Amino acid sequence: MNILVCVKQVPDTNEIKIDPDTNTLIRDGVPSIVNPFDGYALEAAARIKDNAPDTKIVVLSMGPQQAETALCECLAIAADKAYLVTDRAFGGSDTLATSYILSKAIEKVEELENEKFDAVFCGKQAIDGDTAQVGPELAEHLGYPQVTCALEVKSEADGLHVYREAEDGKEVIGVKTPCLITFTKPSFDPRFPTIKRKIAARKAKIAQLTAAELTSIDPAHAGLKGSPTKVKRTYVPPRKEAGVVVKEETVEASAHKLFDLLSKAHVI
Amino acid sequence: MPNYLKVTPEIIAELEKAAPGRVVTGADVNPDYSKDEMPIYGVRMPDVSIDAQSTEEVSAIMKICYEHDIPVTTRGAGTGLVGGCTPICGGVVICTMRMNRILSYDLENFAVTVQPGVLLQQLAEDALKHGCMYPPDPGEKMATLGGNVATNAGGMRAVKYGCTRDYVRAMTVVLPNGEITRFGGTVSKTSSGYSLVNLMIGSEGTLGIITELTLKLIPAPQATVSLMAPFEDLAACISVVPKFFMKHYQPQALEFFEKEILVSSEQYLGKQVFPRKIEGTDIGAYLLITFDGNSMEELDPIVESASEMLLEEGALDVLVADTPPKLKDIWAARSSFLEGIEEQTKLLDECDVVVPVNKIAPYVEFVDEAKKNYDFEVKYFGHAGDGNLHIYECSTDMDREEFKKQVREFLDSIYRKTMEFGGQISGEHGIGLGKVHYLEEAAGSVNMGLMLGIKKVFDPKLILNPGKVCMKL
Numbered sequence: 001m002n003i004l005v006c007v008k009q010v011p012d013t014n015e016i017k018i019d020p021d022t023n024t025l026i027r028d029g030v031p032s033i034v035n036p037f038d039g040y041a042l043e044a045a046a047r048i049k050d051n052a053p054d055t056k057i058v059v060l061s062m063g064p065q066q067a068e069t070a071l072c073e074c075l076a077i078a079a080d081k082a083y084l085v086t087d088r089a090f091g092g093s094d095t096l097a098t099s100y101i102l103s104k105a106i107e108k109v110e111e112l113e114n115e116k117f118d119a120v121f122c123g124k125q126a127i128d129g130d131t132a133q134v135g136p137e138l139a140e141h142l143g144y145p146q147v148t149c150a151l152e153v154k155s156e157a158d159g160l161h162v163y164r165e166a167e168d169g170k171e172v173i174g175v176k177t178p179c180l181i182t183f184t185k186p187s188f189d190p191r192f193p194t195i196k197r198k199i200a201a202r203k204a205k206i207a208q209l210t211a212a213e214l215t216s217i218d219p220a221h222a223g224l225k226g227s228p229t230k231v232k233r234t235y236v237p238p239r240k241e242a243g244v245v246v247k248e249e250t251v252e253a254s255a256h257k258l259f260d261l262l263s264k265a266h267v268i
Numbered sequence: 269m270p271n272y273l274k275v276t277p278e279i280i281a282e283l284e285k286a287a288p289g290r291v292v293t294g295a296d297v298n299p300d301y302s303k304d305e306m307p308i309y310g311v312r313m314p315d316v317s318i319d320a321q322s323t324e325e326v327s328a329i330m331k332i333c334y335e336h337d338i339p340v341t342t343r344g345a346g347t348g349l350v351g352g353c354t355p356i357c358g359g360v361v362i363c364t365m366r367m368n369r370i371l372s373y374d375l376e377n378f379a380v381t382v383q384p385g386v387l388l389q390q391l392a393e394d395a396l397k398h399g400c401m402y403p404p405d406p407g408e409k410m411a412t413l414g415g416n417v418a419t420n421a422g423g424m425r426a427v428k429y430g431c432t433r434d435y436v437r438a439m440t441v442v443l444p445n446g447e448i449t450r451f452g453g454t455v456s457k458t459s460s461g462y463s464l465v466n467l468m469i470g471s472e473g474t475l476g477i478i479t480e481l482t483l484k485l486i487p488a489p490q491a492t493v494s495l496m497a498p499f500e501d502l503a504a505c506i507s508v509v510p511k512f513f514m515k516h517y518q519p520q521a522l523e524f525f526e527k528e529i530l531v532s533s534e535q536y537l538g539k540q541v542f543p544r545k546i547e548g549t550d551i552g553a554y555l556l557i558t559f560d561g562n563s564m565e566e567l568d569p570i571v572e573s574a575s576e577m578l579l580e581e582g583a584l585d586v587l588v589a590d591t592p593p594k595l596k597d598i599w600a601a602r603s604s605f606l607e608g609i610e611e612q613t614k615l616l617d618e619c620d621v622v623v624p625v626n627k628i629a630p631y632v633e634f635v636d637e638a639k640k641n642y643d644f645e646v647k648y649f650g651h652a653g654d655g656n657l658h659i660y661e662c663s664t665d666m667d668r669e670e671f672k673k674q675v676r677e678f679l680d681s682i683y684r685k686t687m688e689f690g691g692q693i694s695g696e697h698g699i700g701l702g703k704v705h706y707l708e709e710a711a712g713s714v715n716m717g718l719m720l721g722i723k724k725v726f727d728p729k730l731i732l733n734p735g736k737v738c739m740k741l
């Protein structure tokens with residue numbers, strides 16, 4: 001099986017600071033990490049490979065040159081090969097343009113690797129942009145069926161079985177390949193890179209794809225000019241307070257407790 | 269035991285004048301003030317507790333207690349592991365937690381001046397904002413710096429940077445009679461008479477009360493990498509430790525632990541971080557190593573060479589943590605060992621021996637053999653890099669007195685082994701209330717006499733933290 005994982009390099013949100021005047025992220029001096037959800041996507045691919053060692057995992061990122069470090073990290077963790085899409089012409093892309101460029105880049109990678117991908121894995125969302133649009137848009141560009149918010153994936157004879165987070169539990173969805181899956185946070189962490197992979201990754205050359213190679217891209221749909229989204233204002237959403245879970249010994253006791261809480265809050 | 273007097277309403281009125289509004293008495297005293305993290309050594313409520321706010325206030329309180337022969341125990345955050353801040357003779361507890369201000373930085377001399385109630389975590393984070401690191405790194409980040417200095421706390425980074433002692437430049441001390449004095453200076457060397465500042469460090473609140481500290485900082489390292497090396501068993505894991513020194517790798521931290529203790533800590537955290545198997549082989553023990561330096565480029569060759577050595581010495585693999593989330597995860601699991609144990613056990617005792625690094629393996633072997641004679645469970649982990657082992661005796665179903673009796677016997681035997689190997693009975697937690705009789709045996713009557721003599725010079729009425737370190741009740 002061949003899996004392509006899309007990864008974005010993002011600032012470490014533990015250290016995120018917002019410029020109070022402009023309300024935008026301060027990126028200077030903030031360390032960059034692999035978008036955590038993309039780490040889960042990579043781990044899901046690695047788990048498939050654990051059971052089927054001939055699985056090939058390719059990682060793809062679009063971003064400035066420094067995104068190479070994110071790709072190196074993926075190589076050290078589990079990826080077999082990495083591609084970086086980078087070109088000034090693509091800078092300033094919104095999600096539509098990003099997903100369009102990525103779809104064309106995937107076609108190019110398939111051509112270079114002389115193989116088709118059975119599945120494209122994405123994170124549910126990037127923790128900086130936070131739109132959760134690129135995955136679904138990419139599926140549309142590629143014409144693939146998509147499953148979002150996956151926790152785990154198993155490769156079975158009839159396609160992929162996707163364990164998915166739903167409102168009230170887990171659901172399992174079967175999907176035929178090729179398909180696109182976006183991943184959310186499962187109960188486990190991505191594995192640690194081993195020193196051997198780490199050394200190999202450090203020495204690996206990361207293939208670059210620029211506009212010159214990606215000739216099928218229509219410049220009118222890429223970069224700042226090709227982005228229909230106009231950002232009017234960015235702001236930090238107010239923090240949502242954690243909800244209260246009422247869980248007493250019996251249903252009755254829970255109902256009483258809820259009644260108490262609601263009365264105290266003067267809601268009823 | 270000296271003849272301590274009762275705290276009368278008149279004395280309370282005097283204290284109230286010294287610390288208005290903060291003198292708490294009788295049943296209103298916070299029950300936490302009767303113990304630290306090791307209640308097994310004894311619990312007693314003080315008659316009075318005072319959350320002090322300044323040096324002058326501590327001085328005024330001490331003058332009153334000195335005059336009236338009232339025992340006084342100083343308390344930081346109460347995270348100690350030897351009953352050090354337990355007011356075993358009652359009397360007054362002075363808590364320093366409200367003296368929690370970082371007063372000033374002297375960045376040209378890499379020094380910071382703090383009140384004693386500043387928490388380790390508070391200083392560590394604040395110093396980083398100034399581009400500095402405060403190297404001592406004991407597991408409990410919510411302990412006070414006053415407590416850290418009073419116990420000469422060690423921690424994970426001691427193997428490269430030393431213990432708290434190495435980072436204390438100067439301090440303000442209130443003596444038992446209420447006199448205020450200052451020890452040390454903001455200089456990097458001194459040969460000016462007896463080192464009173466060093467006498468205070470590790471004195472566990474028995475000589476004076478520290479009310480201000482000037483601590484040394486270092487420039488914060490720019491790059492950090494941790495390695496996790498799983499081994500099939502503990503013996504293989506421990507035997508590589510001396511090689512780190514022979515090869516001059518200078519790790520910042522070097523910790524070992526067995527799988528069982530990791531499992532309970534991960535259960536406590538609700539998250540599995542470490543693998544349990546490598547390519548089908550069950551992991552028995554782990555070595556955790558951190559390197560720090562000015563850049564990744566500087567660290568890469570060290571990491572590679574150390575990894576090669578580890579693999580040659582039988583590590584099943586070497587896993588790398590060099591991103592902020594991975595570093596956080598890996599050390600969170602290590603830092604929660606004690607909480608993990610505490611959650612799963614009712615009766616708990618511990619010891620904190622230190623042996624020469626090349627003796628860890630035979631020592632652990634001895635402990636494994638010795639524990640077979642007892643009904644409690646024994647769990648241990650250690651700062652492998654400095655030969656410091658934390659050995660926990662745990663039981664959920666034994667009778668309390670029986671537990672204490674058996675533990676005493678077990679500790680007697682392993683402390684004897686410690687001395688035989690040229691070790692010490694406490695590496696970093698101190699003597700406090702719980703280890704006095706063991707210290708007596710280990711130090712011998714001449715050295716105990718010297719310690720008690722020093723104690724009497726500082727505290728002729730023996731009112732400060734009675735029953736601790738060298739003063740038997």
Ligand SMILES: Cc1cc2nc3c(=O)[nH]c(=O)nc-3n(C[C@H](O)[C@H](O)[C@H](O)COP(=O)(O)OP(=O)(O)OC[C@H]3O[C@@H](n4cnc5c(N)ncnc54)[C@H](O)[C@@H]3O)c2cc1C
Pocket residue numbers: 006007008035037038060061062063064085086087088090091092093094095098102121122123124125126127128129130131132133134135
């Ligand atoms: C030169 C250059 C500079 C760039 N600079 C920035 C910048 O400063 N800030 C910024 O936010 N973006 C930058 N981008 C990337 C691009 O504009 C964004 O990635 C895009 O808008 C994604 O939106 P989002 O963060 O809401 O993603 P979401 O829709 O939330 O992401 C969902 C998932 O889609 C995938 N994905 C998203 N973006 C990428 C990507 N770039 N590469 C591979 N997979 C991806 C991941 O799997 C991710 O988990 C740059 C691109 C280039 C070429």
Ligand SMILES: Cc1cc2nc3c(=O)[nH]c(=O)nc-3n(C[C@H](O)[C@H](O)[C@H](O)COP(=O)(O)OP(=O)(O)OC[C@H]3O[C@@H](n4cnc5c(N)ncnc54)[C@H](O)[C@@H]3O)c2cc1C
Pocket residue numbers: 304305341342343344345346347348349351352353364384405406407408410411412413414415416417418419420421422423424472473474476477478479606607696697700733
């Ligand atoms: C989970 C956990 C992990 C730990 N890990 C480590 C570790 O890795 N290394 C290590 O060394 N210790 C460790 N400890 C032990 C403990 O955190 C240290 O001993 C710490 O230094 C105690 O600080 P405290 O503020 O809690 O002091 P307390 O427990 O309040 O007091 C400890 C002693 O210091 C005296 N004292 C406190 N403040 C002053 C003052 N201002 N002036 C004079 N005397 C004072 C007290 O009288 C008492 O004798 C750990 C404890 C826990 C619970």
